[in-house]
Amino acid sequence: xxxxxxxxxxxxxxxxxxxxxxxxxxxxxxxxxxxxxxxxxxxxxxxxxxxxxxxxxxxxxxxxxxxxxxxxxxxxxxxxxxxxxxxxxxxxxxxxxxxxxxxxxxxxxxxxxxxxxxxxxxxxxxxxxxxxxxxxxxxxxxxxxxxxxxxxxxxxxxxxxxxxxxxxxxxxxxxxxxxxxxxxxxxxxxxxxxxxxxxxxxxxxxxxxxxxxxxxxxxxxxxxxxxxxxxxxxxxxxxxxxxxxxxxxx
Amino acid sequence: xxxxxxxxxxxxxxxxxxxxxxxxxxxxxxxxxxxxxxxxxxxxxxxxxxxxxxxxxxxxxxxxxxxxxxxxxxxxxxxxxxxxxxxxxxxxxxxxxxxxxxxxxxxxxxxxxxxxxxxxxxxxxxxxxxxxxxxxxxxxxxxxxxxxxxxxxxxxxxxxxxxxxxxxxxxxxxxxxxxxxxxxxxxxxxxxxxxxxxxxxxxxxxxxxxxxxxxxxxxxxxxxxxxxxxxxxxxxxxxxxxxxxxxxxxxxxxxxxxxxxxxxxxxxxxxxxxxxxxxxxxxxxxxxxxxxxxxxxxxxxxxxxxxxxxxxxxxxxxxxxxxxxxxxxxxxxxxxxxxxxxxxxxxxxxxxxxxxxxxxxxxxxxxxxxxxxxxxxxxxxxxxxxxxxxxxxxxxxxxxxxxxxxxxxx
Numbered sequence: 001x002x003x004x005x006x007x008x009x010x011x012x013x014x015x016x017x018x019x020x021x022x023x024x025x026x027x028x029x030x031x032x033x034x035x036x037x038x039x040x041x042x043x044x045x046x047x048x049x050x051x052x053x054x055x056x057x058x059x060x061x062x063x064x065x066x067x068x069x070x071x072x073x074x075x076x077x078x079x080x081x082x083x084x085x086x087x088x089x090x091x092x093x094x095x096x097x098x099x100x101x102x103x104x105x106x107x108x109x110x111x112x113x114x115x116x117x118x119x120x121x122x123x124x125x126x127x128x129x130x131x132x133x134x135x136x137x138x139x140x141x142x143x144x145x146x147x148x149x150x151x152x153x154x155x156x157x158x159x160x161x162x163x164x165x166x167x168x169x170x171x172x173x174x175x176x177x178x179x180x181x182x183x184x185x186x187x188x189x190x191x192x193x194x195x196x197x198x199x200x201x202x203x204x205x206x207x208x209x210x211x212x213x214x215x216x217x218x219x220x221x222x223x224x225x226x227x228x229x230x231x232x233x234x235x236x237x238x239x240x241x242x243x244x245x246x247x248x249x250x
Numbered sequence: 251x252x253x254x255x256x257x258x259x260x261x262x263x264x265x266x267x268x269x270x271x272x273x274x275x276x277x278x279x280x281x282x283x284x285x286x287x288x289x290x291x292x293x294x295x296x297x298x299x300x301x302x303x304x305x306x307x308x309x310x311x312x313x314x315x316x317x318x319x320x321x322x323x324x325x326x327x328x329x330x331x332x333x334x335x336x337x338x339x340x341x342x343x344x345x346x347x348x349x350x351x352x353x354x355x356x357x358x359x360x361x362x363x364x365x366x367x368x369x370x371x372x373x374x375x376x377x378x379x380x381x382x383x384x385x386x387x388x389x390x391x392x393x394x395x396x397x398x399x400x401x402x403x404x405x406x407x408x409x410x411x412x413x414x415x416x417x418x419x420x421x422x423x424x425x426x427x428x429x430x431x432x433x434x435x436x437x438x439x440x441x442x443x444x445x446x447x448x449x450x451x452x453x454x455x456x457x458x459x460x461x462x463x464x465x466x467x468x469x470x471x472x473x474x475x476x477x478x479x480x481x482x483x484x485x486x487x488x489x490x491x492x493x494x495x496x497x498x499x500x501x502x503x504x505x506x507x508x509x510x511x512x513x514x515x516x517x518x519x520x521x522x523x524x525x526x527x528x529x530x531x532x533x534x535x536x537x538x539x540x541x542x543x544x545x546x547x548x549x550x551x552x553x554x555x556x557x558x559x560x561x562x563x564x565x566x567x568x569x570x571x572x573x574x575x576x577x578x579x580x581x582x583x584x585x586x587x588x589x590x591x592x593x594x595x596x597x598x599x600x601x602x603x604x605x606x607x608x609x610x611x612x613x614x615x616x617x618x619x620x621x622x623x624x625x626x627x628x629x630x631x632x633x634x635x636x637x638x639x640x641x642x643x644x645x646x647x648x649x650x651x652x653x654x655x656x657x658x659x660x
Binding site for chain 2 (some may be wrong): 057087101
C-alpha cells in the first residue's frame with residue numbers, strides 16, 4: 001500500500017479565549033489516501049472546522065504531526081506554509097471568497113500570481129480552468145454579475161488552477177439551493193473520478209453521502225469513520241431535480 | 251508577485267474608492283503644489299537679484315576716500331580727499347588680480363540742450379570706467395586718450411538723459427551745457443535699468459575725468475589729482491578677499507601709514523550685499539521648507555489613516571490572498587505599493603497644480619517665476635518617501651495577519 005496523501009498523528013489544537021483554554025481538537029489521528037473523497041461531519045463545536053484549517057495549513061496544530069504528500073508540514077515557517085497552500089491545496093469556501101470588482105478570469109488566476117507565473121501564462125491557464133467548469137464566456141464578469149452556483153464554480157476553477165494534490169471544500173454548498181448544490185457536488189465527484197483527492201466539510205448528511213468516506217467528529221475527536229459503499233451520484237440527482245422542476249413549471 | 255501586478259492591484263483598489271483616494275491625496279497635492287510654487291517664486295526673485303548684482307558686477311570693489319561710509323558724498327568738500335588718480339593707476343599696474351581700476355569724480359548739476367533742461371548726475375571718468383562698471387556704448391564712441399588727457403569737452407549720455415533732453419532725436423553731435431560748460435555728445439550708453447536700491451542708473455552723464463576736474467568742478471588748482479571714488483574690477487576667478495588685502499597693503503604703503511594707524515580710505519565690496527541677500531533668501535527658503543513639511547506631514551498622516559482603514563476593510567481579501575499562497579511579504583508589497591501609488595499620484599497632481607499656480611502668479615501678480623526640474627524631482631522624491639514612510643506601518647500590520655483569522659474576519 002502506498003504512503004497516504006494525508007497523515008495526521010495525534011494532532012490537537014487549543015485556543016486561548018478570554019483567559020480560558022478551549023480544546024478544539026483532542027488528538028486526531030487520520031490517514032487519507034490519494035484519490036479518496038472524504039466528508040468530514042459533526043455538529044458545530046465538534047472541531048471539524050479546526051481540523052480543516054489544520055489540513056489546509058491555514059492554522060498550525062498545538063501538538064502532533066501533520067504530513068502532507070510526504071512533507072512534514074507541522075512546524076513549518078509561515079512563508080513555507082504559504083507555498084504549500086499555493087502549490088498543494090485548492091480551497092473552496094462556503095462564501096466563495098472571490099475578490100469583488102475583479103473579473104472571473106483574474107480571480108481564477110490569483111494563486112498563479114503568488115508563484116511567479118508570467119501574466120500570459122497565468123491567463124492561459126486560468127482560461128483553461130474556467131472553460132473546464134463551463135464558464136469560458138463569463139471570463140470578464142465580476143462576481144456580482146454571476147449567480148451563486150457560477151461563483152462557486154469560479155472558486156473551484158481557482159482551486160484547481162495550480163494543479164493541487166488536494167481540494168479542501170468547507171461547506172461548499174452552504175449558500176446554495178438544492179439543485180445548485182447537486183451541480184457543485186457533481187463537479188467535485190467528477191474531479192474525484194479523475195483522481196483528485198477531495199476533503200469536504202459539511203453538516204448535512206445529504207451532502208456527505210456524495211462522498212466515499214464519512215468521518216464524524218464530536219468534541220474534538222473522531223467518533224466514527226465509515227466507508228460509503230454506494231455513494232450517491234450528484235449528476236444524476238441534479239438531472240432528476242431539474243426534470244421535476246420542469247414538470248412542476250409545466 | 252511582480253511589481254507591475256502590484257501596481258495594477260493598487261490602482262484597482264484606489265479606483266474603487268475614488269472620492270476617498272482623492273481626498274487622501276489632497277494633503278500631498280497641496281503640499282507639493284506649495285513647494286513647487288514657492289520654489290518657483292523664490293527662484294524667480296533670486297534670479298532677478300542676481301541679474302541686478304551681475305549688472306553692477308559681483309567682482310567689483312569700490313574704493314572711497316576717508317573713513318566715511320556715506321559713499322561719494324564727500325565730493326566737493328575737498329578737505330580730506332585722500333585718494334588720487336595715481337592711486338588708481340598704481341592699483342591697476344601693481345596688482346595682477348585687478349582687471350581695471352577706474353577713478354571717478356562725481357558731480358550733479360543742471361544740463362541744458364536747446365530748449366530742454368534736466369538735472370542729473372555726472373561722472374568724470376577714464377575709459378577703464380566702462381570696463382569696471384559694465385557700461386556699454388550703445389551708439390557713438392568712447393573717449394579718445396587725447397580726450398582724457400586734454401580735458402576735451404565731450405560727453406556720453408545715459409538713456410534717461412537722452413530721453414529728457416532730446417526725446418526721439420539723435421543726440422550724437424549735439425551740444426549740451428553742463429553747469430554752463432558746452433560739450434559735444436559723442437555717444438550714448440546702453441540701458442541698465444534700476445539699481446537694487448531703485449535708483450535709475452541711466453540718469454547719468456559720463457565725461458573725461460580731466461574735463462570734470464578742470465572745467466566743470468573747478469578743482470584743477472590742487473597739486474594732487476584727487477578723486478571721489480575708484481571702481482575696481484577683480485579678474486574672474488580671483489579671490490575677492492585676497493585682492494582687497496593687496497589693495498589695502500598697496501594703499502597703506504603709498505599713503506605712508508604706520509602700523510596701528512587707521513586706514514584713510516574705505517573698501518566696499520558688493521559681495522557683502524550679495525551675502526545679505528543670500529542670507530535673507532536662505533531664511534525664506536527655511537520658512538518655505540517648514541510650511542511644506544507641515545503640509546506634507548499632514549498629507550502623510552492622512553495616507554496612513556486611510557491605509558489603516560483599508561487594511562481593516564479588506565481583511566477578508568488579505569485572508570483569501572494568504573489562503574491561495576500570498577506570503578507576508580507579498581501582502582506587505584501590495585499595501586506599500588498602494589500607499590506609494592497614492593502618494594505619487596498626489597505628487598504628480600501637486601506638480602501640475604504647482605506649475606499652474608506659478609504661471610498664474612507670474613501672469614497676474616507680475617512676479618518673475620523660475621520653473622525648473624529640480625523642485626519636480628524633489629517633490630516626487632518626497633511624495634514617494636512619504637508613501638513608504640506612512641504606508642509601512644499599515645502594510646506591515648496587514649502582512650502579519652494570521653490567514654485563518656483574516657479569512658474569518660467579519
